[in-house]
Amino acid sequence: MTDTSNDPSYTPETREVSEVKQEAKGLSSEILRIIGLQGKVSKPGPGVSVCGEKDADKFYAIHHPWSLTGAPIEDMKTAMTRLKEELPKNGWKIASYGPDKSPSKSLELVADSTKKKYSVNIHLYDETGNANPNGPKSKIYVDLISACFQVPEGKTVDQY
Numbered sequence: 001m002t003d004t005s006n007d008p009s010y011t012p013e014t015r016e017v018s019e020v021k022q023e024a025k026g027l028s029s030e031i032l033r034i035i036g037l038q039g040k041v042s043k044p045g046p047g048v049s050v051c052g053e054k055d056a057d058k059f060y061a062i063h064h065p066w067s068l069t070g071a072p073i074e075d076m077k078t079a080m081t082r083l084k085e086e087l088p089k090n091g092w093k094i095a096s097y098g099p100d101k102s103p104s105k106s107l108e109l110v111a112d113s114t115k116k117k118y119s120v121n122i123h124l125y126d127e128t129g130n131a132n133p134n135g136p137k138s139k140i141y142v143d144l145i146s147a148c149f150q151v152p153e154g155k156t157v158d159q160y
């Protein structure tokens with residue numbers, strides 16, 4: 001999804017913050033269901049973020065980063081393929097899939113839901129080559145972000 005935060009031609013839809021947060025939780029649950037692995041899912045839930053240069057009292061986006069750890073790396077690789085295949089069946093358009101630009105060339109999937117106005121960036125971090133047993137663990141990292149929305153008339157964004 002194109003970043004709408006500084007696009008003067010984009011008119012944000014008016015929606016309650018709590019409603020969009022609940023929708024983000026649902027989308028994250030859908031993504032976790034498609035991943036289909038047992039493991040530890042990070043907390044907390046979705047939060048409110050600013051929309052670029054727009055008035056922070058009236059405009060907001062919902063940002064929900066989370067990760068899944070504790071599953072075997074081969075299962076995580078299979079889950080990434082499953083996401084690529086299943087997300088389009090659930091209203092998502094795959095924008096890109098393949099190695100990212102980092103030195104480690106982590107597998108990355110970027111998808112957009114224009115109907116629901118969300119984008120998701122999913123990375124598979126493979127730490128199996130890390131010699132330090134206390135070092136980073138392999139994980140699937142999910143970063144879900146909404147388009148900009150506007151609070152209803154007479155309300156302000158107060159949930160930062």
